[in-house]
Amino acid sequence: MDAIIHFGGTVIGLLGDVLPIAVILIGFQVLVLRRPIHDPARVFFGLLFVLMGLALFLEGLELALFPLGRVMAEQLTSPAFILGPDAEAIVEFAWSDYFWVYIFAAAIGFATTVAEPALIAVAIKANQVSGGTITVTGLRFAVAVGVAFGVALGTFRIVTGTPLHWYIIAGYVIVIFQTSMAPKAIIPLAYDSGGVTTSTVTVPLVAALGLGLAETIPGRSPLLDGFGLIAFASLFPMISVMAYAQISEWRTRRLRDALANLEDST
Amino acid sequence: MKALLLQFLHSLRQSFQDLLPIIFVIGFFQVVVLKQGVPQFGEMIAGGLMVLVGLSLFVQGLQMALFPLGEDMAYSFVKKGNLWLLLLFAFTLGFGTTVAEPALIAIADEAASIAATGGVIADADQARESYASGLRLVVALAVGFALLVGVIRILKGWPVQYLIIGGYMCVVIMTAFAPEEIIGIAYDSGGVTTSTVTVPLVAALGIGLANSIRGRDALIDGFGLIAFASLTPMIFVMAYGMFF
Numbered sequence A: 001m002d003a004i005i006h007f008g009g010t011v012i013g014l015l016g017d018v019l020p021i022a023v024i025l026i027g028f029q030v031l032v033l034r035r036p037i038h039d040p041a042r043v044f045f046g047l048l049f050v051l052m053g054l055a056l057f058l059e060g061l062e063l064a065l066f067p068l069g070r071v072m073a074e075q076l077t078s079p080a081f082i083l084g085p086d087a088e089a090i091v092e093f094a095w096s097d098y099f100w101v102y103i104f105a106a107a108i109g110f111a112t113t114v115a116e117p118a119l120i121a122v123a124i125k126a127n128q129v130s131g132g133t134i135t136v137t138g139l140r141f142a143v144a145v146g147v148a149f150g151v152a153l154g155t156f157r158i159v160t161g162t163p164l165h166w167y168i169i170a171g172y173v174i175v176i177f178q179t180s181m182a183p184k185a186i187i188p189l190a191y192d193s194g195g196v197t198t199s200t201v202t203v204p205l206v207a208a209l210g211l212g213l214a215e216t217i218p219g220r221s222p223l224l225d226g227f228g229l230i231a232f233a234s235l236f237p238m239i240s241v242m243a244y245a246q247i248s249e250w251r252t253r254r255l256r257d258a259l260a261n262l263e264d265s266t
Numbered sequence B: 001m002k003a004l005l006l007q008f009l010h011s012l013r014q015s016f017q018d019l020l021p022i023i024f025v026i027g028f029f030q031v032v033v034l035k036q037g038v039p040q041f042g043e044m045i046a047g048g049l050m051v052l053v054g055l056s057l058f059v060q061g062l063q064m065a066l067f068p069l070g071e072d073m074a075y076s077f078v079k080k081g082n083l084w085l086l087l088l089f090a091f092t093l094g095f096g097t098t099v100a101e102p103a104l105i106a107i108a109d110e111a112a113s114i115a116a117t118g119g120v121i122a123d124a125d126q127a128r129e130s131y132a133s134g135l136r137l138v139v140a141l142a143v144g145f146a147l148l149v150g151v152i153r154i155l156k157g158w159p160v161q162y163l164i165i166g167g168y169m170c171v172v173i174m175t176a177f178a179p180e181e182i183i184g185i186a187y188d189s190g191g192v193t194t195s196t197v198t199v200p201l202v203a204a205l206g207i208g209l210a211n212s213i214r215g216r217d218a219l220i221d222g223f224g225l226i227a228f229a230s231l232t233p234m235i236f237v238m239a240y241g242m243f244f
Helices: A002-032 A040-064 A066-077 A079-083 A095-114 A117-129 A136-160 A164-181 A184-196 A202-216 A229-265 B002-033 B041-080 B083-099 B102-117 B125-156 B160-177 B180-192 B198-212 B218-222 B225-243
Strands: none
Touching (some): A002 B102, A002 B198, A095 A202, A117 A136, A136 A164, A136 A184, A164 A229, A164 B180, A184 B218, B102 B125, B125 B225, B198 B218, B198 B225
8 A cells, every 4th residue: 555655656756747848848739839749649648658657667666776775885885894893983094995885886877877768768869860870789888887987986086085176177178188089970969978877767876875975984074075976977978978989980990991901902 | 559569578678688787786786795685575576577667668658759749849840930939949848847857856955955054045944945946946947048059059050069068168167166065066967957758858859850950960960959958057056156
């Protein structure tokens, strides 16, 4: 019974997400453009599928994975795990004591990004539009690698207490530099993938990790240092997606050169 | 009907593959690193099944409703040929979907308590509330503005990187002047604005526009709207922190 009420709450919460969109779309379509909606039954069921699908998805995560993930983030950052079972609080530490935290940050960043519904949507579109040159899996993999690196670096920043904007500004410099070198067609998609990575699956787990770290490390404030991990997770996918395109372009070119050489010699 | 079911089964298998990494990571850390058993096995299975079915339904619904809706709207607007209506639509879509976004409400409340403890605003419920709703309004305005500019960019065929890099320079310069408490929130607010329902719609809208205007390439001109929507909130929030 409780489960059903809880599920109802999730559905209502998501309605708040879907309703404004439906009202704006239908309002413009019917009142402003004065065109009937094409195949309304299909659209209605599609929107219903989106709503129920996301509700089931979130509810399932909340039931199975999120609690465990949050407890895990807490345990991995606790003094007892970092400095041994006798430690009460962390007074002195080296950044390398947090070895498992970095690994966990990278692994959970990668894994949650692969399951991120918004990224799946963008990858499907990119695949259709590029005529199959960009594969759904390839793009998601590239983005996930970026998020993994970003979140791991973000936890390192919280542990060492270095200022957030140094990293972000350095990241932007790399983005600008890569933009001038990468194939033109990938640039808009790379920029977009920064924005889609951080939603329903990634944010709750990554935020729990950030807060756990900021609470246990002396001199870090959860309010000031807990933020910022999401910014890392949005920045590095741009770099990794452009790198993915650069590497595949470079490999194609090398292959073509090799073939040309082969033809010359025969 | 049978085709639909087959398609659903196919996407169910795909969703299972999507979830494998999370299951693997959590399992590995639980058993190998933290050396603990897996608790509440039944709930894990039930939750896992719900996630699987949910993700498959979502992807199905995308193809049935959100993608075609976004592209249809784009075609209709281009056919109608009224630029102002299109811009009004872009702004309304950005503003309307952001202002009620649950993730944004959470961040705005948190930001208000940071500002209150930092002494930026009075530590009272009313001051906090007005700060939080002001912040939400600013972010929603920023996203509306972003889609507006993004649509103009698609129509004109401007390269996305000039605008985005210009925006980043703006962020970097403003970081030097904005109050320290607001910087983390401003950077994060860029990431939370684009929800799982908005992203597919906005992507389809951009691609639909690029497809229906001659001389625009769907890959080069169609993408980029989401990037704008993640960038402008940073600028607007820092400005909010500097002037209020």
